[in-house]
Each structure stands twice: as C-alpha cells, then as structure tokens.
Amino acid sequence: MGSSVGAGAADAPGSGASAALSGRTALLMRSPDRAGRTVEVLARHGAATVLCPLIDFELPADTAALDAALLALLDGGYDWMILTSITTIRALKQRARALGRGLHLPAGTRIGAVGDATARAARAEGMDIELLPTPERGQSAEGLVSLWRETVAAGPGHTPARILLPQADLASATLATGLQRAGESTDVVVAYRTVDAPARPGRRLTEPLAVADGTVPENDAARLAAADLPGLVRAGGVDAVLFTSPSIAHRFTDLAGPIGGADGIVPVAIGQPTAAALRELGHRGIAVAAAPTPEAMAEAWAAARADAAPPG
Numbered sequence: 650m651g652s653s654v655g656a657g658a659a660d661a662p663g664s665g666a667s668a669a670l671s672g673r674t675a676l677l678m679r680s681p682d683r684a685g686r687t688v689e690v691l692a693r694h695g696a697a698t699v700l701c702p703l704i705d706f707e708l709p710a711d712t713a714a715l716d717a718a719l720l721a722l723l724d725g726g727y728d729w730m731i732l733t734s735i736t737t738i739r740a741l742k743q744r745a746r747a748l749g750r751g752l753h754l755p756a757g758t759r760i761g762a763v764g765d766a767t768a769r770a771a772r773a774e775g776m777d778i779e780l781l782p783t784p785e786r787g788q789s790a791e792g793l794v795s796l797w798r799e800t801v802a803a804g805p806g807h808t809p810a811r812i813l814l815p816q817a818d819l820a821s822a823t824l825a826t827g828l829q830r831a832g833e834s835t836d837v838v839v840a841y842r843t844v845d846a847p848a849r850p851g852r853r854l855t856e857p858l859a860v861a862d863g864t865v866p867e868n869d870a871a872r873l874a875a876a877d878l879p880g881l882v883r884a885g886g887v888d889a890v891l892f893t894s895p896s897i898a899h900r901f902t903d904l905a906g907p908i909g910g911a912d913g914i915v916p917v918a919i920g921q922p923t924a925a926a927l928r929e930l931g932h933r934g935i936a937v938a939a940a941p942t943p944e945a946m947a948e949a950w951a952a953a954r955a956d957a958a959p960p961g
Contacts, residue, residue, distance in 0.1 A: 666951035671695030673888040675917075675950070676881070678703040678897050680846065681870070685863025687891070688870050690943040694951070699887060700865065701873040703900040705848035706736050706841045709818070712744060718813055718838040719744055725755040727836075728810040731780075731793065731824065732762045735770045735861070736854065737815050740840040742774065743856035761797070763824075764788040764941040773859035784940040789920060794827030802831045809833055815840035819896050821922065843896045846875070879905045882914065889915040889936075889950050895926035902930040909933035915953045917946050 673696045677684055680702040688698045709715060719741060722730060732738060738752075745752045752774060754760070761780030762768040765788060768778045780801065782792035801807065812835045814825055828835045841854060848854070873881060881887060882905040890908060892898045898918075908914045910933040917936045918924035924937045936953035938945035 666948050667694040669951035669954045670947065673697070673954075674699060674886070675889045675891055676701060676873075676878075676887040677870075677891045677893075678901060679862075679893065680705065681865040681872070683862045684870070685861075685865050687862070687943040687946070688865050689863070690947055692869070694947055696947075698865075698870040699873050699881070700870045701875060701878050701881075702846040703875055703878075703904075704843055704894075704896055705846040706740070706817075706854045707844050707848045707852035708740060708743065708854065709839050709842055710852070715740075715744055715815070715838050715840055716748060718815065718836060720748065720750075722754065722758065722813050723750055723752075725757060726811070727758055727813045729759045729761060729780075729812040730754070731812060731814050731828075732760065732767050732771055733790070733814075733816050733820065733824065734763075735767055735858065736817070737840050738767070738770050738774060739854045739856050739858055741815060742858065743854060744840075746856065761793060763790060763793050766941060770858055770860045784945075787921075788941055789922065790821060790824035790827065793824065794831065797828065797833075798831055802833075812836065813838070818842045843894075845900065875904060882906075882908065882912075885912065885914070887914060889917050891917045891919075891946055891950075892923050892927060893919045895923050898923055898926040898930060898932075902932070907931035907933065909935060915950055915957075917950045917953070919946060 675691055675696055676699050677687055678701050681700055684700055691698050742752045759779045760776050762771055762778050768781050771778055780796060782788050782796045786792045786796060810833045812828055812833050814835055814837045818839045825835050825837045907930060909916045915936055916927055916932045918927055919938050919941050924935050927935050936949040938949045
C-alpha cells in the first residue's frame with residue numbers, strides 16, 4: 650500500500666533555507682497550543698514568529714450523527730476510516746471519551762490518512778495507517794483517491810468498502826466524491842466546525858493527543874490580537890504569512906486584504922487547496938509547500954525569497 654515519505658530535517662544554520670530566512674519574521678495564524686512545531690522549525694532557521702490565532706474548532710452543536718457514526722466505527726461497522734487532519738482525531742477522541750469509550754478501533758477496521766502529520770498523530774493513538782499517499786503523489790484528497798484506485802480498489806476480489814469519512818464542516822467534497830466514484834460506500838460526517846477564534850468553551854476541542862504540535866512557551870513567539878493584524882501587515886511588520894488552510898486564507902483576507910507582490914510579503918500555502926483559495930482571493934507570489942509540514946513551508950518560503958532576490 651502507500652508509504653510515508655517524511656520531510657527532511659531542517660537545514661543547518663547558515664545553509665540553504667537558514668541563510669534565506671535568518672532575521673526574517675513570519676505570521677502564523679494558529680493558537681500557541683497548536684503552533685509549537687512550526688515555531689521551532691522557523692527558529693532553527695533563524696526566523697521569528699508572530700502568532701495571531703484567527704480560527705478555532707468546535708464540536709457540532711448536535712453531535713447525534715457524529716456519535717452514531719463513531720459508535721458504529723468502534724463496534725466494527727466500517728471497513729475503513731479515512732482521516733484528513735489532526736483536528737479530526739482530536740474530535741473523535743473527545744466524543745469517544747464523552748460516550749464512555751476509548752478511541753480503539755476493531756482489528757478488522759483499516760485506516761487511511763491524507764498527510765504525514767495526521768498519520769503520525771493517528772499512530773501515536775495506537776492506529777495502524779495502511780494507506781498514505783507520498784509527497785511525490787500529493788498528500789491531498791486527490792492523492793489519496795488516486796492511491797486508493799491503484800491499490801485498494803484494484804486489489805483482487807475487492808468488493809465495495811464501507812468507509813467512514815469524518816471531517817470538518819468546511820471540507821471539500823473531493824475525497825468523498827472520489828471514493829464514491831470508485832464504487833465505495835462512503836459515509837461523510839461532520840466531526841468538527843471551523844469558527845472564528847476563540848471557540849465557545851463548552852464546544853471547543855480540548856482533548857489532548859499523544860502527538861500534537863506542542864505549546865509555544867510564552868517568550869518564544871510574539872502574540873497578536875486579530876484586531877491588530879491589519880496594522881501589522883500594512884506596516885510591513887512581517888516578511889511572510891503562513892497559511893495552513895483555506896479557512897485561514899479567507900479569514901486573513903477579510904481582515905487584511907490580499908498580500909504578495911509589491912509589498913514584499915510572501916504568502917506561503919501549506920498545500921494546493923490553500924494555494925487555490927489564496928489565488929481566488931487575490932493574493933500574489935504564492936509559495937506552495939511540497940508537503941504539509943512546517944519544514945516544507947519553511948523551504949517554500951526560502952525558495953520564494955531566493956527567486957525574488959536580484960542576481961548577484
């Protein structure tokens with residue numbers, strides 16, 4: 650089946666990306682408890698980070714559909730579950746605990762994941778990932794559907810699988826549609842909602858995971874309120890903005906407008922869906938990470954700076 654190809658370690662100080670990013674500042678629109686790894690990677694390259702959480706995540710107001718699907722999953726009612734984000738795992742774990750269950754899947758239930766970070770978090774929770782597209786194929790919905798068709802659906806004696814696809818309320822239909830067109834029985838359920846930060850305390854996703862991005866220590870990154878973000882951007886207070894989802898792209902643009910080009914700020918997208926959203930919103934000079942990892946985002950930013958530098 651598909652195998653994981655992880656991103657390489659960050660460059661040593663003074664080489665590659667580090668030479669391009671040293672002394673620069675990036676804006677990351679995540680909360681401190683979900684930003685640790687990215688802040689750490691940028692710091693290794695000599696870059697500072699400003700944190701300004703714009704979105705947060707809540708459980709659905711009515712969890713009946715999610716609970717029913719989750720209980721069916723835990724009782725062996727699905728052949729496969731496909732995970733598309735770390736946040737999905739957090740939501741499932743939180744609801745399982747509320748229902749008096751652990752997130753322990755039956756041995757016969759197989760699991761696929763879209764990205765390496767999601768796969769790593771799932772494995773830390775005791776799940777065995779059997780389907781994971783490589784960065785070369787594309788760690789995206791399209792990449793997973795392509796891998797599914799070539800491996801699972803093309804396997805000898807394959808019969809239509811019953812698949813659970815828990816995802817965000819704003820998730821694209823690409824994955825569900827692709828699996829359904831491959832002949833599979835796919836149940837889509839909203840596991841969590843994307844909302845403007847902060848989420849309501851009673852619905853916020855708070856369940857800890859065995860592997861998470863890590864909390865940023867108080868003095869390791871500057872904090873910024875959303876109301877102050879437009880002024881920071883207008884003043885050129887950052888050299889890059891890291892966009893980790895289409896929803897963050899929309900929220901940022903509502904507040905600060907498009908960037909890129911003459912202002913010298915590099916918009917860095919975590920993947921092609923986010924890059925597509927940025928283009929539609931009018932951003933220019935978008936750098937796209939080759940894989941959905943902090944390391945790949947840093948490398949994309951460094952490459953964009955190298956391309957923009959005047960010839961020496």
